[in-house]
Amino acid sequence: MIKVGIVGGTGYTGAELLRLLAQHPQAQVSVLTSRKEAGERADALFPHLRGQTDLHFEAPDTARLQQCDAVFFATPHGTAMTMARELLDSGVRIIDLSADFRLRDPAAFRQWYGLEHACPDVLEEAVYGLPEVNRERIRSARVVANPGCYPTAVQLGFLPLIEAGLVAEGAALVADCKSGVSGAGREAKLGSLYCEAGDSFKAYGVSGHRHWPEIAQGLAQIAGRKLDVCFVPHLVPMIRGIHATLYVPMDRVPDDLQAVFERRYAGEPFVDVMPAGAHPETRSVRASNVCRIAVHRSVDGRHAIVLSVIDNLVKGASGQAVQNLNLMFGLDERCALDVPPLAP
Amino acid sequence: MIKVGIVGGTGYTGAELLRLLAQHPQAQVSVLTSRKEAGERADALFPHLRGQTDLHFEAPDTARLQQCDAVFFATPHGTAMTMARELLDSGVRIIDLSADFRLRDPAAFRQWYGLEHACPDVLEEAVYGLPEVNRERIRSARVVANPGCYPTAVQLGFLPLIEAGLVAEGAALVADCKSGVSGAGREAKLGSLYCEAGDSFKAYGVSGHRHWPEIAQGLAQIAGRKLDVCFVPHLVPMIRGIHATLYVPMDRVPDDLQAVFERRYAGEPFVDVMPAGAHPETRSVRASNVCRIAVHRSVDGRHAIVLSVIDNLVKGASGQAVQNLNLMFGLDERCALDVPPLAP
Amino acid sequence: MIKVGIVGGTGYTGAELLRLLAQHPQAQVSVLTSRKEAGERADALFPHLRGQTDLHFEAPDTARLQQCDAVFFATPHGTAMTMARELLDSGVRIIDLSADFRLRDPAAFRQWYGLEHACPDVLEEAVYGLPEVNRERIRSARVVANPGCYPTAVQLGFLPLIEAGLVAEGAALVADCKSGVSGAGREAKLGSLYCEAGDSFKAYGVSGHRHWPEIAQGLAQIAGRKLDVCFVPHLVPMIRGIHATLYVPMDRVPDDLQAVFERRYAGEPFVDVMPAGAHPETRSVRASNVCRIAVHRSVDGRHAIVLSVIDNLVKGASGQAVQNLNLMFGLDERCALDVPPLAP
Amino acid sequence: MIKVGIVGGTGYTGAELLRLLAQHPQAQVSVLTSRKEAGERADALFPHLRGQTDLHFEAPDTARLQQCDAVFFATPHGTAMTMARELLDSGVRIIDLSADFRLRDPAAFRQWYGLEHACPDVLEEAVYGLPEVNRERIRSARVVANPGCYPTAVQLGFLPLIEAGLVAEGAALVADCKSGVSGAGREAKLGSLYCEAGDSFKAYGVSGHRHWPEIAQGLAQIAGRKLDVCFVPHLVPMIRGIHATLYVPMDRVPDDLQAVFERRYAGEPFVDVMPAGAHPETRSVRASNVCRIAVHRSVDGRHAIVLSVIDNLVKGASGQAVQNLNLMFGLDERCALDVPPLAP
Structure with missing residues (x-):
């Protein structure tokens, strides 16, 4: 089983990662962080997940995350770029659902997000995670910038x-x-x-x-x-x-x-x-x-x-993130994702 | 009081005409037609109008409509053009909320609506009822083609x-x-x-x-x-x-x-x-x-x-129709229309 | 014209008072307060009221409110009871849309709202503003407790x-x-x-x-x-x-x-x-x-x-408040309120 | 694989059966009927099922249905009771999502549904399909009356x-x-x-x-x-x-x-x-x-x-029907149903 961490699990994309990964045959969430909800059960915040997960939120802790094979960032922009280097150095692969690694040009990042980029070298190697364009590069990427919706x-x-x-x-x-x-x-x-x-x-x-x-x-x-x-x-x-x-x-x-x-x-x-x-x-x-x-x-x-x-929340965020995970770890790209849509 | 008829009063634009005209100080609905609902009270179909109107639907009858000063058509396309000539000849002015008099060119009407135009001469004189463009022509028009939404x-x-x-x-x-x-x-x-x-x-x-x-x-x-x-x-x-x-x-x-x-x-x-x-x-x-x-x-x-x-339903249909009525009858253009929007 | 003040005008009941009173022939809002939005135009917060009001929010100021004939409180509970005495002493009549004067028993107020009542004597004389039950007492009331929705x-x-x-x-x-x-x-x-x-x-x-x-x-x-x-x-x-x-x-x-x-x-x-x-x-x-x-x-x-x-927001709050205003000032109870509902 | 038929597959409960059964590891829809849509692809009516099913609607045909192991009726009341006897005689088991077999008493059925019951003997043996009450009886039932929502x-x-x-x-x-x-x-x-x-x-x-x-x-x-x-x-x-x-x-x-x-x-x-x-x-x-x-x-x-x-549409209809199917065929009761709810 691939051990997965989720940083910032209290938003909609975090909840959606939990929902999708609950069905994943080869990946399992082992760390779920939230500064604010540390100690709280995930299904207390998200009652639709009762019976699907036993996870508790925990305060973000690099050592814990370093034990994961892959870490998703479901945080606002500005967080992933400050934690990326340390995780990479421990061999953890990163899928960032925020904007930190989407714009190739640090100057553009500064202009649009009002922040100096914290790790331009990691940005340099990050792969834009649109599989229909970059499938092969994603397979071997250490850092994937999950596209915006x-x-x-x-x-x-x-x-x-x-x-x-x-x-x-x-x-x-x-x-x-x-x-x-x-x-x-x-x-x-x-x-x-x-x-x-x-x-x-x-x-x-x-x-x-x-x-x-x-x-x-x-x-x-x-x-x-x-x-x-x-x-x-x-x-x-x-x-x-x-x-x-x-x-x-x-x-x-x-x-x-x-x-x-x-x-x-x-x-x-x-x-x-x-x-x-x-x-x-x-x-x-x-x-x-x-x-x-x-x-x-x-x-x-x-x-x-x-x-x-x-x-x-799926192809525009958490689903594409799982699709990228599947590619990065050599799994069937459709793992956990080949389910019928819900209508009406 | 201006005596008003409404042909085809069972749709949303008909109901909206009733709602707006219930507040009009100088116009009153005296005829309200519907083939299907003839005999039924208007407020039985539209309970929100209980206490605002005592009208009953009646089967469309040209003689009754000819006693009006103005007739609104709140019908699907194809009806107004078959009744327009007779009403005009009786001095009734027409505001058509349907598409019958919107396209200047009968050939275009045929192409887009699949019908031969029934009265090209009336079409000829009809004025497109967008007051911000045609205000002066509307004042004297006998037939106004109320614009689409x-x-x-x-x-x-x-x-x-x-x-x-x-x-x-x-x-x-x-x-x-x-x-x-x-x-x-x-x-x-x-x-x-x-x-x-x-x-x-x-x-x-x-x-x-x-x-x-x-x-x-x-x-x-x-x-x-x-x-x-x-x-x-x-x-x-x-x-x-x-x-x-x-x-x-x-x-x-x-x-x-x-x-x-x-x-x-x-x-x-x-x-x-x-x-x-x-x-x-x-x-x-x-x-x-x-x-x-x-x-x-x-x-x-x-x-x-x-x-x-x-x-x-208002500026895109019934409200603009009342605005046109006001212009055609020399009233303050804002009569019955100068009310605050509803939010939230 | 009856001069009206609204304390706490930034919520939905405040906006609804503005909407309803914009159509009132005998009452006019002359003071509109908000600590947070002081200086801002009301229609900047509530764009649906553009063209209906020129009011600006101002910081709450007792002297300004004392120039009103009637003051509405559209505040959370706990505010009206601290300002009521001073306004009453200046002859201002009060319509409180909050809960401060609804429960006759100060002990019940303490139990359910967690606050000691600030003016039990005013509470004593307050009239519960449900006209269908208390119409006559409302007419002469100095303080009306507008019922909950x-x-x-x-x-x-x-x-x-x-x-x-x-x-x-x-x-x-x-x-x-x-x-x-x-x-x-x-x-x-x-x-x-x-x-x-x-x-x-x-x-x-x-x-x-x-x-x-x-x-x-x-x-x-x-x-x-x-x-x-x-x-x-x-x-x-x-x-x-x-x-x-x-x-x-x-x-x-x-x-x-x-x-x-x-x-x-x-x-x-x-x-x-x-x-x-x-x-x-x-x-x-x-x-x-x-x-x-x-x-x-x-x-x-x-x-x-x-x-x-x-x-x-109307019979459950601001409309009933205006109904009470009409009763208190000897106006037709339906002033500004006899308008058709909006459907669909 | 259990061969499943769905009679009346064009409503919401029919579509929901298709959605749920698309994920079922041991059951497969082999017949899908609709008088009105016969010949049409199911995913033309329900585009959310594109890629999940290749079925076409076909006109209801008893011979085709008799080849199924189980037939779901997703029809209005009055249909299942006319087809039940013939299917049972061929060894097909029935799960009726309509009301035909819910009321034990044919007189009550007549009173509330305005129809004489077409097969009181089948009604006699039908089991009310609420597993939390009748689980054991459902396992061996030939006809299950799926409860109302x-x-x-x-x-x-x-x-x-x-x-x-x-x-x-x-x-x-x-x-x-x-x-x-x-x-x-x-x-x-x-x-x-x-x-x-x-x-x-x-x-x-x-x-x-x-x-x-x-x-x-x-x-x-x-x-x-x-x-x-x-x-x-x-x-x-x-x-x-x-x-x-x-x-x-x-x-x-x-x-x-x-x-x-x-x-x-x-x-x-x-x-x-x-x-x-x-x-x-x-x-x-x-x-x-x-x-x-x-x-x-x-x-x-x-x-x-x-x-x-x-x-x-799930526990109140199609999901409970699949739960009943699982029970009737000795499968894990949760087959195809153990998926996380969707929120937000």
Whole structure:
């Protein structure tokens, strides 16, 4: 059994790791940390896990974590980078669900997160954990930067068109994205209240959101050149789910758009290209690691419009983290993840 | 008192007309028709109106409607155009909340609605009821085509930028729109069920939606030339509200974007330009006739991004219809409409 | 114009007072306090009120409040009782939406709220502001204790049966109550998050809730004797609304249950007895001061079952407070409150 | 592998059977019927099952079903009883999720369902499929009547107190129950629309609901005598979940209420007695076959109050059906059901 540690287990991504790993045949959580809840049973905080785990939260302790084979960071940004070096030196492999190792450029990290990066050398070796792009590099990585939720949905949607060279020269891509409220985390914030977010809809972060540089970096890597992209996130009165609506200006929209996607994702265990004409719903991937994608032509014939949905807590966070764990430890990539979504 | 008739009063827009007109000091509903519910009390169908109305539904009868000063059509498309001529001939003025008189071109109507237009001559004289564009023509109109919900939010959002000549030459506009479920009407349809639309998000009609030609026609009228526009509607798990996120590519984004909007809408009773940096929420206009708008620059500096919200049943339907009634009958445009929105 | 002050205007009941009073023809808010938001515009916190108010929050200042004719307290418990004496001495009349003056017995207040009562003499003269029970005393009251939300729905539902002497001797009443999340206030609390309260249902406070002694006291006053009552509140994933399901064991269920209710509430402007067999929905009173009630017999024939719904922020708080203001100042009781509910 | 047929697979309980059985190591769905959708792929109707099943709907055909080892009926009442005899004669065992075999007395069936029972002899041998009560009889049953959703939550909640003889003589039990909208099924009905059921709460069926006789029959079997019970169902704006709030009048409430429950359910794989003072949330059992229960004393000390939650589509329908399948075929009762619930 792979011994797993989870640092910062009191948020939604931490709880989701516990839920997913409870079903994992070859990995077991042995350390679960929380400064605030130390001593408390995990299932006291998360009663849905009663009967699924006997773990207690414990105060974070490097020595304890060093006994793990792999450590997940389900913390806000700024924590993983201060603990990474010590864990690596003990042979522990790291999957960071926070932003600490996502942006390749420490200057960009400083600009968007307001912090000096604590270990640029580890950043240097970190692999961006989007298996559909970096599968082989993930297998041997010591540190995986688990992608952000929006960037996952957006990159998987644009990917086939960019790789096929279909984006019009000089054109700007538009990524209009919508997220359920769990994306804001399990913190008592006014804007996340039922009566503030419920029965309403709004955009946020229009003039700049931290997932923008991650998206821009990812698309540039795929394209081999800088691509302009407009990214606007929105808050949807639902619990889980991200829907990315992607607008790709083309010089000419090819006839085989559908085939471009089907070919690219043939064999991918967690990307489902829907039939032509489909409109994927976020609930069709609820609780699941699948990304479902459909591609359309616009009425004016000048754009491809891609619809890409994920569960932000699974493929957009903890599920992709387990997928990366599976890759890193040579397991079947689908271990603990091949379960049907929950609908309705 | 202006005597008002409502044809097709059993849907959400019909109920909303009853709610709004219950507060109108100078108009009174005297005829309310429904083939299916004839004989039934209105407040039996709509218990929230108990104590606010004593009306009964009656079978549609032209003679009864001819005694009205104005008749609202809150019917599906295809009804108003068959009754319009007779009512006009009796001096009744018409406000059609359906699509029958929205598209100027009967051929476009045929293409998008699959019907031959029943009275092209009436269509000829009909005025598109967007007061912020056609206020003076509405005052004297005999037939007003009340705009669609999406087209209202979209046109009011693009309007100042188009009028200011700021749209980049040859560029395509993007209108990514989100609507609450009430936009699908009060019909027992599978896709509108709580368990189908709840806790989920999806796009629909991506390859062609009937509001697209209406938007394209409106923008062309404003611009004085054809403008390319990509329009994608989405379904939000909320009851009321439309949020339009509008992407306007510019050759150069001017410094005074905010002023462009503030100048254009100064004095408009039902358009509220939010402060710079704001993100309007749909709930901030719930139950109200106000359209709130905010404008941003994109991070890449190449786009203006406009956020425009309305209540789809009020400014997007029945409220705008009452606003048009007020204009047509020389009343204060705000009669019955100057009430605070409901939040939370 | 009656000059009104609102102490503690940043919560949902404060915002709701602003919304309702914006439409009041004879009262005007002239002072609005908040320690935390002092200097901020009210409509910056509550964008739905843009165009409806120009007020700024100010730090609470007794001298300013003493210039008002009436002051509403929309504060947590413990504040009104420390400011009441000084305001009364200046001739200001008080409507307290908190719990400070609800329980007649200072010892009960201490037991349930954990505070010594700061002004038992003012408590002595305070009138419990349920107009359907205490209308005449409210008219002349200097201090009105605005009832809690659950107690309003529960008392109005039990009232006709208790007054008619129909409750079985020695039997216990059951009040199973359900509230929307706005009842928990506009505070950033974990349990009120969208992702904690959404798509779920639970009871809370089963072993003791502060509205229990208020209910017990009210029912005892109506009955002229102590009545046993079991009260369980529940949290519903909706924004506004309370539904009380009341079980009344009877020695024999009379034939004219419906008439008992209709007679008792004939002429009451804000209690609507629904037709026999009806099931009132909370949305049928959304945004409105109406309480809708239906009464049924149980299948076993041994109970009356009463269904009573209110909007917790209106009849359950701010609307009833305005109703009390109207009574205290000799106005039409319906001023600013006779508006249709919002559905859907 | 056990060959399983599902009759009527287009509703929510049918889809849920497919979801659960997709994970079953020893059972496989080989026939899936729907008159209306014959020929259609199951995952075209239920896109969340893409990649989990290759089944097509087929028209119901007895010969095909006779090749199964077990057949689930996920049909409205009235279907199973017309097909049961023929299947039994072929050695097929039946698990009926409809009401056809729940009421022991054909006269009661006629009274509540308005149909003459088609096979009273089969009814005679049918076993009521509540494993916590009838486990041994289920193992050998040829026909299992899968309990209704409300009756499951209600009976499991009352059971320990009734068995312990704690219900006061002559007293009436109260079962105030709340269900998510999926309980109304996947039919296009007005009352199940998002805009009708959303952001609102109501009771229904107060004067008589079909689950009442089933509850009364079950409680009588447990008690060995008739017990009066008041049952009121309510509709909650959520997708899944039932919450039963149960009021049990007692002559004296014993000190060890908690132990009564813990003892009774020790060893039960799918009943979780929460710690004293707990308030189970429906989401804590979402997607799971667990029933979570907490017991409280009322403030007045005269009642036990039991809170019992289930997922209406799992323990209240398809999950319990799979549990029964496991028992009938000698498998581990937890097969395919021992998965963590989904929260948030």
